[in-house]
Amino acid sequence: MDVLILFKALILGVVEGLTEFLPISSTGHLILVGDLLDFNNPRGQLFEIVIQSGAILAVIWEYRVRIASVLRGLGRERVANRLVLNLGIAFLPLAILGLLFKKVIENHLFKPVPVALAFIIGAFFILWAERRKHTVRVQTVDEMTPLDALKMGLAQAAALIPGTSRSGATIIGGLFFGLSRTAATEFSFFLAIPTLLAATVYSLYKERALLSFDDVGMWAVGFIAAFASAFLCVRWLLRYISSHDFTPFAWYRIAFGIAVLVTWQLDLVTWSVS
Numbered sequence: 001m002d003v004l005i006l007f008k009a010l011i012l013g014v015v016e017g018l019t020e021f022l023p024i025s026s027t028g029h030l031i032l033v034g035d036l037l038d039f040n041n042p043r044g045q046l047f048e049i050v051i052q053s054g055a056i057l058a059v060i061w062e063y064r065v066r067i068a069s070v071l072r073g074l075g076r077e078r079v080a081n082r083l084v085l086n087l088g089i090a091f092l093p094l095a096i097l098g099l100l101f102k103k104v105i106e107n108h109l110f111k112p113v114p115v116a117l118a119f120i121i122g123a124f125f126i127l128w129a130e131r132r133k134h135t136v137r138v139q140t141v142d143e144m145t146p147l148d149a150l151k152m153g154l155a156q157a158a159a160l161i162p163g164t165s166r167s168g169a170t171i172i173g174g175l176f177f178g179l180s181r182t183a184a185t186e187f188s189f190f191l192a193i194p195t196l197l198a199a200t201v202y203s204l205y206k207e208r209a210l211l212s213f214d215d216v217g218m219w220a221v222g223f224i225a226a227f228a229s230a231f232l233c234v235r236w237l238l239r240y241i242s243s244h245d246f247t248p249f250a251w252y253r254i255a256f257g258i259a260v261l262v263t264w265q266l267d268l269v270t271w272s273v274s
Helices: 003-019 026-036 042-050 052-062 064-073 078-109 112-131 146-160 166-176 181-206 213-240 247-265
Strands: none
Touching (some): 003 026, 026 042, 042 052, 052 181, 052 213, 078 181, 112 166, 146 166
């Protein structure tokens, strides 16, 4: 295995893990970093999707006790049944819209400049959410209704636009819908499990012709890097939200998006643009 490919896999794995659960768009970062590393070909794009499984495993491990409790209580306990039902409802909008519009979105929006614009626009939604009066109606994930779950699912569907951020859309959407910061964040984590697993399995099946035993080393490096960095990020974010808001992430998104647009306009970086 080429050492350079392993190095690219390591970088992309760390980027995936650090950005998947923050409101700054992992897909957007992977597109931009992949462009810089010249790794946005079909093989690289499949790699970027599949290493999400490393980030998923980090969430599963962090919430292993809660997940085990839900699985044991499924069919017998009201709280467990409600959480699974809510996750199923929230999963559907993105799944349906993704199947309908995935190809169009990939052909037109999976490029650095559209991603940069989505970074900036998404930042203003975060600033708006943080500056408005936040009335908390739902304190914990267990208090969520199916309607709350549907609203969160519709918010997550906005993340089909690369650069929007799946976690950002659900967490900030949750704040608009009356969820506490903790409830919105934890439900976003739980919702990531079926969402990212489904995306990984679907991509593996659809692009199975690209799978090669020669890429095992690359995949292993990316998976481990994504797991380790995501685990640290999830632990940090849970502590962070107890006493901070998401405003710094908004300013980061604006600065990052402007940097991409400026480097593109001045030809300082040769970004791929449709």
